[in-house]
Amino acid sequence: MNRPGPWENVGASSSKYGLCRPDDAFAPDTPPMKRYSALGLLRGGFDGHRRWPKAWRAADPRPAYDVVIVGGGGHGLATAYYLAKVHKVGRIAVLEKNWIGGGNAGRNTTIVRSNYRLPQSQALLELSLKLWEGLSDELNYNVMFSQRGALFLGHSDADMTRLAERGDALRCNGVDAELLTRDQVGRLIPLLDLSPTARFPVQGGLIQRRGGTARHDAVVWGYARAADALGVDVIQNCEVTGLTIEGGRITGVSTTRGDIAAGRVGLCATGGSSRLAAMAGLRLPIECHNLQAFVSEPVKPMIDTVIMSQSIHCYISQSDKGEIVLGGDPDLYPTYAQRGLSMRIEDVAAQAIGLVPALSRLRMLRSWAGTTDMSFDGSPIIGPTPVNDLFLNAGWCYGGFKATPGSGWMYADLLATGRPHPTIAPFALDRFERGATIDEAGVGPMPHHR
Amino acid sequence: MLLIPCPHCGPRALAEFTFERPVESIVPLDASTEAAVAHLYTRENPRGPSWELWRHAYGCRAWLRIQRDTATHAILATEPMERRP
Numbered sequence: 463m464n465r466p467g468p469w470e471n472v473g474a475s476s477s478k479y480g481l482c483r484p485d486d487a488f489a490p491d492t493p494p495m496k497r498y499s500a501l502g503l504l505r506g507g508f509d510g511h512r513r514w515p516k517a518w519r520a521a522d523p524r525p526a527y528d529v530v531i532v533g534g535g536g537h538g539l540a541t542a543y544y545l546a547k548v549h550k551v552g553r554i555a556v557l558e559k560n561w562i563g564g565g566n567a568g569r570n571t572t573i574v575r576s577n578y579r580l581p582q583s584q585a586l587l588e589l590s591l592k593l594w595e596g597l598s599d600e601l602n603y604n605v606m607f608s609q610r611g612a613l614f615l616g617h618s619d620a621d622m623t624r625l626a627e628r629g630d631a632l633r634c635n636g637v638d639a640e641l642l643t644r645d646q647v648g649r650l651i652p653l654l655d656l657s658p659t660a661r662f663p664v665q666g667g668l669i670q671r672r673g674g675t676a677r678h679d680a681v682v683w684g685y686a687r688a689a690d691a692l693g694v695d696v697i698q699n700c701e702v703t704g705l706t707i708e709g710g711r712i713t714g715v716s717t718t719r720g721d722i723a724a725g726r727v728g729l730c731a732t733g734g735s736s737r738l739a740a741m742a743g744l745r746l747p748i749e750c751h752n753l754q755a756f757v758s759e760p761v762k763p764m765i766d767t768v769i770m771s772q773s774i775h776c777y778i779s780q781s782d783k784g785e786i787v788l789g790g791d792p793d794l795y796p797t798y799a800q801r802g803l804s805m806r807i808e809d810v811a812a813q814a815i816g817l818v819p820a821l822s823r824l825r826m827l828r829s830w831a832g833t834t835d836m837s838f839d840g841s842p843i844i845g846p847t848p849v850n851d852l853f854l855n856a857g858w859c860y861g862g863f864k865a866t867p868g869s870g871w872m873y874a875d876l877l878a879t880g881r882p883h884p885t886i887a888p889f890a891l892d893r894f895e896r897g898a899t900i901d902e903a904g905v906g907p908m909p910h911h912r
Numbered sequence: 913m914l915l916i917p918c919p920h921c922g923p924r925a926l927a928e929f930t931f932e933r934p935v936e937s938i939v940p941l942d943a944s945t946e947a948a949v950a951h952l953y954t955r956e957n958p959r960g961p962s963w964e965l966w967r968h969a970y971g972c973r974a975w976l977r978i979q980r981d982t983a984t985h986a987i988l989a990t991e992p993m994e995r996r997p
Contacts, residue, residue, distance in 0.1 A: 736956070736957035740956075745950065745955065745956060746954060747955070795964075796931070797982050798959045805913060894949070894953035
């Protein structure tokens, strides 16, 4: 079967079903990374683009590494890249159970923003957004980051008060935010139903103009390629089956491809966090839930802003291919199934059509679901664990994609120094027992009510 | 969509039910502070059979214990809340 390789610019859709398999896509002896450029692209055109080198090696596990990262999603690969680039750590491996980017990195709605309510979240996500802004140049890989603006809609007086409060908090901390009137929202998104009889009346909105979308697979492949060029072993089809702990300190991991010794181990595998932590005798403040997303058939450009409504929990954007990308509520019970409820499709479609009636003419092409690590306060967990040299990056709920570069940057810092940077210190594993939660929504310790 | 056999009403659609919390999150009345924190703020989060509290919120409104497989969504057992201490 001829599957597409990651260096081919396959569309956002194909990653869901036509995922590239490592065995088909990678040859073991590949030449060193070739820098991508406009001239190279032109030169490639003369021989039908047949001589592009593989984007990264198919690495086999070596007996020992300084740092082993468990989980080859965006966060894990970004961590490996910054460990090699910024911290000059020598021997780094990323272990991925399946193929890189096959988990939540390929199942999100690609929205990027940093307009969170609480200062701890703002600091982490704004670092991430600043890294996004230079990421394509940094990686020499077009991650198609498009700052088209991320707009929250306000549907009531209470909504507008809440949005104004959030906007003030953001601007006090140097993050861009702009409160829009109903007319301004209408000019930005002419297709929005602003009529008095609208199902979800719009009073205004809060926009972060630096927010937008990025190409999810390109982020994974860009980090993998750049990390590989710095000597990181990206090892696919390698599932961690056990953690070796001696005297309260981790010394290595057992995998389906043999035992690997490690100086430090960083867990970074959403959907597998609880099972991995259980191998070290730990119980995490995490429940796994399902979040679905859908795309329509591709159409001409009709929505050039990310539309979100936190009151009805619907988000709408249009991919560069023209598909309308929709997301909504999670399924509201714990599951690892990676398949969503059919009634949720109806809920989300009804909400989206209520906001943008023109969407009713579109046919839905696909739906998919990802397993989210729901933490108890809606904020991620990054920090040391009670086991020495074992670190945890988990609990991103359904906001992990936007944090990919910032999470990688901070987790690399943690794995290199062993001490949490002040930016991630509030996101410690023990914050729940200390009562120091970072509860963005203010709903209390309930993972499925985020 | 799950079909949940309510012990009072028979098989009913998921839309009538609300998931409340895993049974393991119930704090025993005589728990120490450490045990209470562990019950409240940590989960086994199993991939497989799990005992959970559900409520037939839009039906008979009874609280139920349901054993459900979190990987396959199979309902393995349902029982009224009062059946166990």
